[in-house]
Amino acid sequence: MTTLLIRNGRLVDPGADIDEVRDLAIRDGRIVDTASLPADVEVIDAAECIITPAWIDVHVHLRQPGLDYKETVQTGTAAAAAGGFMAVACMPNTKPTLDSPEVIGALLDDVRANGHCRVYPIATITRGREGKMDVDYDAVIEAGAIGWSDDGDSTPDSAIMRRCLEASARLGRPVIVHCEDKAIAHGAMNEGEVSRTLGVEGIPSAAEEIIIARDCMLTELTGGWLHVCHVSTGRGIEIIQQYRERGVHVTAEVMPHHLVMSDEWVAGSRELHNTIEPVVAMAAPLDPNTKVNPPLRPVSDTQKLLKALQDGWFDCFGTDHAPHAESDKPADYTKAAMGMSGLEFAFPLTYALVRAGHLSVNDLVLRWTTEPAKILRIEAPTLTEGAVANVTVFAPEQEWLVTPESLQTKSKNTALLGRTLRGRAVMTIVDGEVQHRAE
Numbered sequence: 286m287t288t289l290l291i292r293n294g295r296l297v298d299p300g301a302d303i304d305e306v307r308d309l310a311i312r313d314g315r316i317v318d319t320a321s322l323p324a325d326v327e328v329i330d331a332a333e334c335i336i337t338p339a340w341i342d343v344h345v346h347l348r349q350p351g352l353d354y355k356e357t358v359q360t361g362t363a364a365a366a367a368g369g370f371m372a373v374a375c376m377p378n379t380k381p382t383l384d385s386p387e388v389i390g391a392l393l394d395d396v397r398a399n400g401h402c403r404v405y406p407i408a409t410i411t412r413g414r415e416g417k418m419d420v421d422y423d424a425v426i427e428a429g430a431i432g433w434s435d436d437g438d439s440t441p442d443s444a445i446m447r448r449c450l451e452a453s454a455r456l457g458r459p460v461i462v463h464c465e466d467k468a469i470a471h472g473a474m475n476e477g478e479v480s481r482t483l484g485v486e487g488i489p490s491a492a493e494e495i496i497i498a499r500d501c502m503l504t505e506l507t508g509g510w511l512h513v514c515h516v517s518t519g520r521g522i523e524i525i526q527q528y529r530e531r532g533v534h535v536t537a538e539v540m541p542h543h544l545v546m547s548d549e550w551v552a553g554s555r556e557l558h559n560t561i562e563p564v565v566a567m568a569a570p571l572d573p574n575t576k577v578n579p580p581l582r583p584v585s586d587t588q589k590l591l592k593a594l595q596d597g598w599f600d601c602f603g604t605d606h607a608p609h610a611e612s613d614k615p616a617d618y619t620k621a622a623m624g625m626s627g628l629e630f631a632f633p634l635t636y637a638l639v640r641a642g643h644l645s646v647n648d649l650v651l652r653w654t655t656e657p658a659k660i661l662r663i664e665a666p667t668l669t670e671g672a673v674a675n676v677t678v679f680a681p682e683q684e685w686l687v688t689p690e691s692l693q694t695k696s697k698n699t700a701l702l703g704r705t706l707r708g709r710a711v712m713t714i715v716d717g718e719v720q721h722r723a724e
């Protein structure tokens with residue numbers, strides 16, 4: 286277990302109302318009084334660094350079981366630790382899917398053997414994620430799942446959604462929804478001016494908003510708990526806001542890429558919207574690494590999402606870390622798989638909003654620690670004395686070049702390759718053990 290002294294960092298822990306520059310002492314894996322450290326303790330100079338409770342990502346694809354060629358528990362959790370995370374919730378669109386206590390149990394065994402951070406599995410809503418038959422809602426929760434999701438798709442059958450939300454009301458666990466009406470979502474990018482210019486079939490915002498509205502209605506009907514994944518449109522969060530204002534239990538997450546990237550990225554722009562990050566040259570259009578679901582939306586949506594974040598309508602961030610091998614991302618944009626690598630870019634992309642003056646450090650940390658802990662219903666990590674050390678040291682101004690070698694994730698599907706980013710996690714301590722340390 287770790288014993289060390291982290292000196293002169295800015296400690297930010299919104300849950301404990303801490304924001305001050307001081308030393309942080311860790312002994313035998315716990316946060317202790319600096320006076321109680323041995324004389325020969327290892328000292329980490331953290332001047333210019335921000336020290337926070339380690340982060341939690343509610344939306345990650347670890348690709349195991351069955352899709353090891355994209356990511357494994359080992360590589361995915363190493364990427365999480367490198368990004369500053371102590372815990373991830375993983376999605377069930379694996380092979381087989383996480384639809385039974387047996388598959389969930391086997392995954393958790395794998396995590397115990399190979400994990401670099403905690404993993405909280407999310408079970409499917411329907412068997413095999415096929416949208417036809419309910420899973421045993423109680424049994425999968427008992428096996429360790431923290432909620433249910435058919436992520437990758439919406440569950441088209443409203444009767445199944447109703448029953449899952451009734452289970453949610455009974456068990457106090459969230460139904461975590463990917464909102465997409467497939468009947469009108471055949472395209473490869475957002476439907477709008479840019480898709481028309483590029484001649485690529487688009488996905489209208491309405492495809493997402495229709496299902497958000499349906500699922501909010503079913504939540505009101507059942508008294509369950511809905512957690513809306515990766516809201517990407519201004520209208521989408523507006524619908525959620527209306528139901529929340531009526532007291533319906535709807536929580537929501539927003540992704541860094543939907544806040545700082547737009548459909549103009551598909552046309553080659555590499556401007557990080559809502560930030561003051563350096564401008565880089567245009568890239569070639571139709572980079573398959575800009576293809577994601579829900580798609581990158583117009584700049585106006587990035588602004589509406591930011592406003593909703595500032596107004597408190599998003600509970601938390603999440604990355605939707607969706608690793609894909611090179612073979613899944615052929616040059617033909619319409620054939621490329623949807624999804625971007627996310628874990629190792631969470632800090633630089635969201636801290637960029639802080640640097641631009643749009644978000645306080647306190648709000649940033651709150652939405653990556655205390656609030657996502659509530660979604661998973663786990664104790665929030667804290668920097669207070671006596672707590673088990675779940676701590677991340679971030680160097681907000683440290684520059685690093687994004688190369689395949691700089692990343693821990695097995696897949697390198699990111700449109701940020703070749704770019705210099707500002708800000709990274711230099712040390713991540715998970716349950717008392719150092720799981721990441723930058724050279």
Ligand SMILES: [Zn+2]
Binds near residue numbers: 436438514515578579
């Ligand atoms: Zn999704």
